[in-house]
Amino acid sequence: MSEHNKDIQAEWDELVGNMNEAVAASMEQNMEASAAFMESWAEAVEDSMPTDDEWASSIEGYNDAYEVWMDAAEEMFARTADAAEGEEVAMTEFRDIWLQSANEAFKEVMGTSAFAAANGQLVSAMMEMREQADEIGEDTLAQLGMPTQSDIEEVGERLIELERRQHRVETKLDRIIESLE
Known part of the structure; x- marks a missing residue:
């Protein structure tokens, strides 16, 4: 070799x-x-163990969500009975009942302080992990x-500063040229 x-x-x-x-x-x-x-x-x-107030709020939220689901089930049963008796019931009505109920139930659960606390802790942990x-x-x-992002940002900041300086020099040169003419 x-x-x-x-x-x-x-x-x-x-x-x-x-x-x-x-x-x-x-x-x-x-x-x-x-x-x-x-x-x-x-x-x-x-x-993250919830406080007594958070537990109470959480349980109340879940109970309210359960009631929403039970009301939806009763309404579905009633509409099914109406259809069995010959009333014309559109299939979209059944879908709408469940979609509306799902939205209301999720609002009940997501509105609890326990859900907010857990969500806050999750976001905080995710931000730390991203950092x-x-x-x-x-x-x-x-x-x-x-080059890292920090290096690129530093170069960008320096470039902007150089452009500012160049602009000031150009302005001064324009004034000098104007005064000489």
Whole structure:
């Protein structure tokens, strides 16, 4: 093997070695982030035991939803009896009864403070997980020698500042040219 080919092989080996190290580091960070997410999720579940008021609100909401479903069942039974007696009942009427009942029942359940608290905790956990994923992505890109979103934003900010400076210089040059004419 020629000296030139040995140099190319050595560069290739170094590049592949660096990429392997970056991938290994990325996987390690991924595992750490997953573990952190699971810990925060476990803490959220542990801390999410509803208060007595939330329990009462939740139970009341579920009871109200149950009543909505029972009313829908009674109305369906009545309309079925009407159809059996010869009254013309459109099939869409049955569908509308269930759709309207479903909407009302979901409103009852989703309007409870327990549902709101659980939803808030879920959104919070998802935001934390997204932040961790973004950090891992940035770290991985940086280790691979690629520009990150932060790098791109910094370049954009610098470009805007350069454009502002250029505009000020152009304005001053225009004034100087006007005064010379």
